[in-house]
Amino acid sequence: MSDKNPFPGENNTGHIWDDNIRELANPIPRWWMIGFWISILWVVGYGVLYPMIPGSNDHTKGVTGWTQIGEYQEGLDQVEAIRGKFEEQIKDLSAAEILADDGLSTYTVASARVLFGDYCAACHGSGGQGGPGFPVLADDDWLYGGKIENLVQTITNGRRGMMTAQGAILKPEEVDTLAQAIVDGTIAEEPLFKTKACFACHGMDAKGNPALGSANLTDAIWRFDEDDKLASAKYTIIHGVNAANDPKTRQAVMPSFKDRLSEGDIKKLAVYVYKLGGGQ
Structure with missing residues (x-):
């Protein structure tokens, strides 16, 4: 290949591809060699100062004794002090x-x-x-x-929330009436609210009783199925909350x-x- 070198005066190895692509034999730039030797010295210095070389059961510790756990603990101690x-x-x-x-x-x-x-x-x-x-x-x-x-x-x-399941106590039309009144915000004025003793837990104004954890029925805040408030109200009235005798009851427990x-x-x-x- 060197016999057919079309660039005889050039410092190349004689390896030519596609007529003009060739491998030159120029020396490595001085700045690159300086950087190369510095990198070697840096690795040696790092290995002396810090943990680096693994052994069969342990590793070199480095003269500084630095560890990641130690640095973490030092930072943690600073935080704890504050x-x-x-x-x-x-x-x-x-x-x-x-x-x-x-x-x-x-x-x-x-x-x-x-x-x-x-x-x-x-x-x-x-x-x-x-x-x-x-x-x-x-x-x-x-x-x-x-x-x-x-x-x-x-x-x-x-x-632990508590509401008795009313499905076996109220007629379907009574459930509908109570649920609609809750949705409309008129439950306190609904006669069934009093005749069915709903006020015993929810108060005469239907605003709930914190001592019992009973809900305010006059606001617009819904815990269950807010997208369909009427269906949600009916379901809760029928099946209650944490009602032991109803497998479909709402679950409301805070541990x-x-x-x-x-x-x-x-x-x-x-x-x-x-x-x-x-x-x-």
Whole structure:
């Protein structure tokens, strides 16, 4: 191939392709060689300073003794040092006292965001917007009361809704009448509301009773099947909520967190939920 080199005066290897593509024999640029040797020195220096070379059971430690776990722990210690003063206050204060302190409540909301994501968001949504069959936490509608003490009690002990299934008690036309009155917002004026003793749980004004956790029937807030309010109201009247004698009953259970969360974390979550906009 070199015998047929069409570029005899050029510093090439004699390897020619397609008449003019050839391999040159020029030396490597000096800047490239400098960079090459520097990179080798850098690797050697790194291996001396930091963990690098694996062995059969361990690895070289490096003269600095640096580890990823150590760096993580150092950062964690710095965070804990900042948080410590706030955590000590939270431990000794009630949720109401935390809420009354602007600085402490601001810290608590930031700190509890992760707790809410881990323990609450699956049912109530990441922003407290609720999910199918689970209540909204970002409004001002509270079955058991929206005071901070109510929220602490709810998170600590859980809640279990209760409404008797009325399917075997009411006639179909009575169910229709009551459901339509609920949808129309006129349930408090509906005679059946009183004659069938609905007021015993929902109050004479049909606005609910926080002591019982009974729903306000006069507002426009719906927990179940909001897209078809009339059908939803009928279903709840007929099958109730957590009614033991009806397999089609609505399920409405909030678990207790007293065995899963510390007292401080429960207070944090109560403040966080209150601050979502739904506290009273």
